[in-house]
Amino acid sequence: MFKFISGFSFSLCRYARDMERPQNSVARTPTDSIMAQRRSKNKSYRQSYRSCLGAASRLSHTPGWTARRLNTSRRTKSHNITEKVNPEDLALLVKTEWQLSYVTPLYQFRHTQLRSYSRQLSAFITAEKQQGLAVEVEGAQTSFRVSFSAVQGLGETDDDAETVLLQIHSKPVFAGKDEAQKLVWSGWLTCINGNPEYLHLLPKDFTCLPLFGSRGAENLTSLVKSWFQQTFDCCFGPLEINQTCLQWLAALWTNCHIESSIQHLKMIWTLPVEPPLQITYTVNSQDVWELWNSVRNPSLESREEEEAARSIDIEEVTRFMQGLKSHFYRHFRLDLSAGRLSQVSSALGSAKFSGRIKMSNSRYVLTTLTLLTECALLKMPI
Incomplete structure (x- = not known):
């Protein structure tokens, strides 16, 4: 049983899409x-x-x-880059929205x-x-x-x-x-x-x-x-930052809770109804950590050497998000699977579908930028 009720923040509002348009790539012609x-x-x-x-x-x-x-x-671990970076x-770079x-x-x-x-x-x-x-x-x-x-x-x-x-x-x-x-x-x-x-x-x-x-x-x-x-x-x-990347960030940041408290996991979902609805779903850190542990591969939990840099696979991310959505459905009879995850945030940072990112903890800058670099390479036209 998961005690998520105390950690919920639920709101409905009219949704307005705000996406950056591509910049004009026309360049002046040299010789x-x-x-x-x-x-x-x-x-x-x-x-x-x-x-x-x-x-x-x-x-x-x-x-x-x-x-x-x-x-x-992918593997996650904290990096003490304060000794290497100016x-x-x-x-x-940190605590600024980009x-x-x-x-x-x-x-x-x-x-x-x-x-x-x-x-x-x-x-x-x-x-x-x-x-x-x-x-x-x-x-x-x-x-x-x-x-x-x-x-x-x-x-x-x-x-x-x-x-x-x-x-x-x-x-x-x-x-x-x-x-x-x-x-x-x-x-x-x-x-x-x-x-x-x-x-x-x-x-x-x-x-x-x-x-x-x-x-x-x-x-x-x-x-x-x-x-x-x-x-x-x-x-x-x-x-x-599409829905898959946002789900990865939610899992990666949650996995860092033991080393740096995430304080809470806040997600914003957009449901395709008329008028469009935005649902803010907030879970406190202890509850989300218990859920995360319940979907993890049991073989990793007993191996102390894996705690510093253990691997996360997409199946665990999928089970984690499904657990969050199932709990929400039991209480509100709203299926978040019908909507789109548009924002994820915790004490470690925030990310929005529109392409805005904020990294609030220097120890996880490399973990976040690794995922975003991969997203950029995949989005690049051939």
Whole structure:
């Protein structure tokens, strides 16, 4: 028996869909010779991507999205990255909500050229502003200062490219002479535990940083994406966190409860009725932990060496979610299986279907980014 009643929060409201639309990926055309070279490189990239996906993806009826699926099992453990990652960089990544996008491999991107990229992007934003594309961030701005930096110590494997952090600072027109510039936009590109087979098949001129997070004014985000597309011949697209990924995050975060209390597990479900309904379902930590233990593989519970980094498989995730939905049905006679899971949150973080993610505990940043990197690679067009 599960004592979930005290942990419930139930509300009904009108649901409004809010999904990020894909950004315009049209880039300015450079010289014909350069474009011809890049087309050749892109062809090699596409062939490498298809090779990684298998023969089935070469069929003529294959859609322009990968046919692969998320891994059916994964290991979870906490990582003390505070000793390896710059505290300032870590503070920016954690406890901030990011809007996610996927990014195709960057052509001729070099980590050794980050200082040059800072100057180029700053000049690009200034030029766009002078052409009448005003960038309004809390009022009129003077100049924008862009900084690129590599986040040391965040990678998991030698195949992963170093995470890149972007920051844009600016000062309002009427700011005092000695007033410092303020951070008005931030973003990052990363690849944590990327598919090694795919990474090895990429041509050497391409750098894979498939996961992009941004926070700040939307017009600045559009300008940053536009500059990347023109400079590195890449493409951005919205990265929704689908229901399967949300279920994985619910299980992964619950599995971390012994080391770092999740405090509660909150889920928001959307039911397709008229008018649409949103159901908020909250379970306290002890109850959800007991349910999680009940669906775990018994052979793992008796092996102490598995506690630090034990494997979770999709069958356990499915049983865990089914247990939550069954309990809800017994009390309210509402079948959540008919709806869609659109948000998951706990003390360790929150994730929304619209592609917004917040990581609240640095020890589980790598676990979360590994799953999201996998999602980005799968969403990438062939």
